[in-house]
Amino acid sequence: MSVSLTLAGRKEAAAPPRRARRRLPKGWIAPLVILVAWEILARAGVFKPNLMPGPTDVGGELLYLFERGRLFDHMGMTLWRVGGGFLAGVAAATLFGALTGYSRTTRELLDPTIQALKAVPSLAWVPLFILWFGIFEASKVALIAVGVFFPVYLSLMSGIQDVDRKLVEVGEVLGLGRFEIVWRILVPATLPSYLVGLRAGLALGWMFVIAAELMGASKGLGFLMFDGQMTGRPAQIIAALILFAVLGKLTDAALTLAARPLLAWQDSFGTMTERADAAR
């Protein structure tokens, strides 16, 4: 009994230092260093407080918004707009990308037009959309959808065209019908490049939501920034910037995480380093 006790005691004693040795993920080092340096410089008066407040002031601003219940209102509104625009853009891009990628005829019919539309800088649609859809939500969602559309469309179309002809032949000699070849070969083979397109589209969605909200909104992170500029409160602008970064990163991570089980088979340099990280 005494033996087991000492053994148990030893185990417990051995555990804590091991946990303490667990290192900080590398990605956190740079932002922490910047935060500390920023705070020191702000307190030392190197930065003018009316232009560049320190991290604690920005934190105070976030807390203030949170306490008044406004924080999640603004975030929710912006998320809603990005989400709506993203879904609409992805739906249209998936339809057209699949059609032009799969069939040469539709590609020759539609792709030149779509490429021409792509040449229009997306923000140039703003006046037309406001005229068409009004100044409220519909025009904002439409603008975001346009931003999301092109990267998703392009990566899906080229993804389908790049599928190895040899795999399609395997489907043919194994007696698969047209629909089965699409569903069992083209779809899984295209997923990796489709996901790249989705991530690029999401990033553009976040870019365009700012443009949309700076255009005129009474709510949302873009509005917070505009409001901060008009009322001379840089802490509010920086707080909104940080929230944009957090939401953008979180939604991107969610997308990648959701797709991971579908892409576990990939044999590429990226997955090699990922597996090495997992083994570490």
Add this chain to the structure above:
Amino acid sequence: MLHVERLTRRFPNGVVALDGIDLSVGEGEIVSVLGTSGCGKSTLLRLLMGLDAPSAGRVTVDGVPVTGPVPSVGVIFQEPRLMPWLSVADNVRFGIAKLDRTEREARLAEALELVGLTEFADAYPRELSGGMAQRVAIARALVRRPSILLLDEPFSALDNFTRIALQDHLLRIWAAQRITMVFVTHDIEEALTLGDRVIVMRGSPGRIHREILPGPRPRLRNTLAFHTLKDEVATALNLFEDAGGI
């Protein structure tokens, strides 16, 4: 069983890849088609697979003209061509999805056993060696119980040891199931080891030049008779003349 009549394939650019090929393959026979690269042997096989259409002539399987892939014909390509997102078992199941579950699983187990990959059923293609991947491709073809197997230089990308092991493996499968095979290769030894008949093709335009009968099995690669055969085939391929009279 498999008949080829005056088969011609002219490509749009004017190249005549095949010119009036006649060939008959009997049940349970292994026919090696041997030729240097560009002699049209792969074009011939693609026509047999139903992946390409002839300019003239026709291919029939059991009397029925081939106009597309035929269910009773199994195909093994030069590369394994496995679906990288599917496990070994799912790759083998790929062509038998329509069978009911019990039958499907029984055939899967049998096919994996036959190629010796039962333990790798859950592995993914990226984890397999070249020889293992090609064995999965063989299992994927056999699991459909084909009566004819078409092989397009299936072992040419493998190292020598693996190639010889897989040739023996294929012969054992043939001895057990007597599947009719057309085996396209550019390797003289391989053609002589496997084929009941060796069809020697020459290119531009692709024609059958000669037919060689290697004699009874087993064919031991280190006998004098085998070497004499190799010389005969090499002469038929015009190799010595091409080498500048060495």
